[in-house]
Amino acid sequence: MRWLYLVATATALLLSACSGSSDDTSTPAPGGPSGPRPGTWLSGDLHLHSDHSDDAADNPIEKLVKVAEERGMGFFTITDHDNHVEGRLTTWDDPAFRSDKMVLLHGVEYTTARGHANLFSAARFDHMRFYALRDRTDAEAGRAIAAEARAQGVHLSVNHPVNGDPWEFGFDMPFDSMEIWNALYAFPTDNSGAIRLWDELIAGGRRITGRGGSDCHHQTGIESLGLNVGNPTTWVYSQAPTAAGVLAALKAGHVAIGYAPTAERIRLTADADRDGGYETLMGDALPAQGQPVAFRVDIDRARPLGIYNVTVLKNGQPFLERRLFGEQVLDFEDTPAAGQRSWYRAEVRGSTPEAPALAVLAGFYGDFVGMTNPIYFGYE
Ligand SMILES: [Zn+2]
Ligand SMILES: [Zn+2]
Structure with a gap:
C-alpha cells in the first residue's frame, strides 16, 4: 500500500516515531487467569514487506529483522508480494532472513487480482502450486486455493478482506485466519468493516481466527513514521516457542491483537x-x-x-x-x-x-x- 504518501508532508513533522523495546514478549502464563495450560505468549508481526517486494525496495530484510528483534518480538515473518517475482520466491533464501532471537515463519503475500492472502508455514512449501491458481475466476477457485493449503499444510490467512484489494474469492472457502486489523486501526484503513465481516462469518457458524498485520513497507520516509514493524502486534499463546507452535496457536485462535509488542x-x-x-x-x-x-x-x-x-x-x-x-x-x-x-x-x-x-x-x-x-x- 502506498497511501500514506498522500498525507501532507507537513504532518510528518508532528509525527514521532513508534518507539520502545521490551524483552517482555514471551511472558509465561500466570498461574491464575490463564489456567494450568502450559504455554508462552509470543508477540509477532504477520504482514511485512522487504526489498524482495518492488514497492518496499528501501526495506532490507536485515533491517527489518533487527527492528523486530529490538522491539522484542518472539516470532516473525516476511510476506513479500509473490507476483513481483512471478511466484518464484526469493525471500526465504536470502541469507539475511535469519534470527537467533525470534521464531521465523515461512511467509508470502499471495497477491492476486482478486485479493491478497498471506500463506504461513513452519517449513518450505511449493508456492508455484498456489501461483498457478491465481488467475482462476471460476466459482471453485477459492476452494482450490484452500485445498492446496490443506494439501501442503500451509496456513491460509485472508488479508485486508474488505479494504484496498478486497478478497473476491469468496468467504465460504475454508481459510484459517483473517487479517482484521491492518496498519493503524482507523487510518488509512478503517478496520471496523473487516471486524464486522469477521463477526458475520462467526455468526454463520465458523470459527476463524482474527489476526493483525502492520503491512510495513518502509523504514524511512513518511509512511514509516505512521506505521512500522509491530503496529499492530499479534500475540499467540503457544505451547512451544517453535514455528509449529505459533501456527497451531494461530489456527486455534489463542490470539490477541495489540497496538505494539510493548503495549x-x-x-x-x-x-x-x-x-x-x-x-x-x-x-x-x-x-x-x-x-x-x-x-x-x-x-x-x-x-x-x-x-x-x-x-x-x-x-x-x-x-x-x-x-x-x-x-x-x-x-x-x-x-x-x-x-x-x-x-x-x-x-x-x-x-x-x-x-x-x-x-x-x-x-x-x-x-x-x-x-x-x-x-x-x-x-x-
Ligand atoms: Zn495486500
Ligand atoms: Zn502487504
Missing part, C-alpha cells in the same frame, strides 16, 4: 465449571449447556495511570461496557443460551503511549489499544 495485551478467559480456575482461553469452544459462566478480561501490562474502556461483545453486539482506571481485571458472568451458538470477545479503547503523536491527534489509531479473539459456545 498492553488483552486476554479473555472463562471459568465454565466454576472451580475458580480460568482454564478456557480465547479460541476455545465449549458446549452450550445453559449454565452460567464466569468470564475474565485481563489487561496485561496495564499502565499505572491508564484509563481503559473495555467493551465485551456478545454475538457481535456490545454486551458490557466498563471503564477501568487503576485496575486491569474485569470479571463478569453470563449464561450462554442452551443449544445455541454464542461468542464473546473483548475490545479495549484508550490511549497508549506507543501511538505516534499525530496518530493520537488525528485519531488514526482509533483509540484502539487491543482486542481478543472469541470464546465460543455451541460451536463444537
Whole structure:
C-alpha cells in the first residue's frame, strides 16, 4: 500500500516515531487467569514487506529483522508480494532472513487480482502450486486455493478482506485466519468493516481466527513514521516457542491483537465449571449447556495511570461496557443460551503511549489499544 504518501508532508513533522523495546514478549502464563495450560505468549508481526517486494525496495530484510528483534518480538515473518517475482520466491533464501532471537515463519503475500492472502508455514512449501491458481475466476477457485493449503499444510490467512484489494474469492472457502486489523486501526484503513465481516462469518457458524498485520513497507520516509514493524502486534499463546507452535496457536485462535509488542495485551478467559480456575482461553469452544459462566478480561501490562474502556461483545453486539482506571481485571458472568451458538470477545479503547503523536491527534489509531479473539459456545 502506498497511501500514506498522500498525507501532507507537513504532518510528518508532528509525527514521532513508534518507539520502545521490551524483552517482555514471551511472558509465561500466570498461574491464575490463564489456567494450568502450559504455554508462552509470543508477540509477532504477520504482514511485512522487504526489498524482495518492488514497492518496499528501501526495506532490507536485515533491517527489518533487527527492528523486530529490538522491539522484542518472539516470532516473525516476511510476506513479500509473490507476483513481483512471478511466484518464484526469493525471500526465504536470502541469507539475511535469519534470527537467533525470534521464531521465523515461512511467509508470502499471495497477491492476486482478486485479493491478497498471506500463506504461513513452519517449513518450505511449493508456492508455484498456489501461483498457478491465481488467475482462476471460476466459482471453485477459492476452494482450490484452500485445498492446496490443506494439501501442503500451509496456513491460509485472508488479508485486508474488505479494504484496498478486497478478497473476491469468496468467504465460504475454508481459510484459517483473517487479517482484521491492518496498519493503524482507523487510518488509512478503517478496520471496523473487516471486524464486522469477521463477526458475520462467526455468526454463520465458523470459527476463524482474527489476526493483525502492520503491512510495513518502509523504514524511512513518511509512511514509516505512521506505521512500522509491530503496529499492530499479534500475540499467540503457544505451547512451544517453535514455528509449529505459533501456527497451531494461530489456527486455534489463542490470539490477541495489540497496538505494539510493548503495549498492553488483552486476554479473555472463562471459568465454565466454576472451580475458580480460568482454564478456557480465547479460541476455545465449549458446549452450550445453559449454565452460567464466569468470564475474565485481563489487561496485561496495564499502565499505572491508564484509563481503559473495555467493551465485551456478545454475538457481535456490545454486551458490557466498563471503564477501568487503576485496575486491569474485569470479571463478569453470563449464561450462554442452551443449544445455541454464542461468542464473546473483548475490545479495549484508550490511549497508549506507543501511538505516534499525530496518530493520537488525528485519531488514526482509533483509540484502539487491543482486542481478543472469541470464546465460543455451541460451536463444537
Ligand atoms: Zn495486500
Ligand atoms: Zn502487504
